[in-house]
Amino acid sequence: MFLTHTVRRLVNAPASHRLCLARRLLHVRHEPPPPAEALPAVEPVDVDWSHVERLLPRRTVPTPTDKAAYPSGWTPQRGNPSLPYSVRRSVNHMLPVYLRIMEDGVKRLTVVRNVRGDIWKLHDELKRHLEEANSRYIASRVNEVSLYVQFKGEYVQQVKDWLRERGL
Structure with a gap:
């Protein structure tokens, strides 16, 4: 009944309304889902998921195994309790020293992030080291917040080497 009435309206409708009516015909009216009693019962199945779980990505980065030396030159954080500051490693156990390039590559900034403790002491010692190594004044900035x-300037490798020497 509905279909014949709609087809009759489609044929008699002006051309501007036919597209709209044809779109309505494409939508199929579904029956409501059956009641829960009519659905089949769910039975638990004992399946070994170990083959699938090993393919899924890990939720956390695993802690690295202790070795005398690593092929990449990476060193784990040893920590130095005699220092009033520390630099927390990133999630992937890497030193948080980054090069920020700004103004189309003209301005280069070396950033040391995740500094804990006396940030000004770290700044003074690191700045003194960089100025002695490069024999010139180096502008710097500390953000305590x-x-x-x-x-x-571009001092990423020098800063990383200095932090590794200190065990950070």
Whole structure:
């Protein structure tokens, strides 16, 4: 009944309304789902999921195994309790020292993030080391709220080596 009435309206409708009516015909009216009693019962199945679980990504990064030396040159954080500051490693156990390139590559900033403890002491010692190694003044900035130290210039490898020497 519904279909014949709609087809009759489609044929008699002006051309501007036919597209709209044809779209309505494409939508099929579904029956409501059957009641829960009519559905089959769910039975638990004992399945070994170990083959699937090993393919899924891990939720956390595993802790690295202790070795005398790593092929990549990476060193684990040893920690140095005699220092009043520390630099927390990133989630992937890497040193949080980054190069920020700004103004189309003209301005380069070395950033040390995740500094804990006396951030000013770390800043003074690291700045003194960089100025002695490069024989020139290096502009720097400390952000106590965001816990990072920033140096003007590209000193990422020098900073990483200095942090590794200290066991951070």
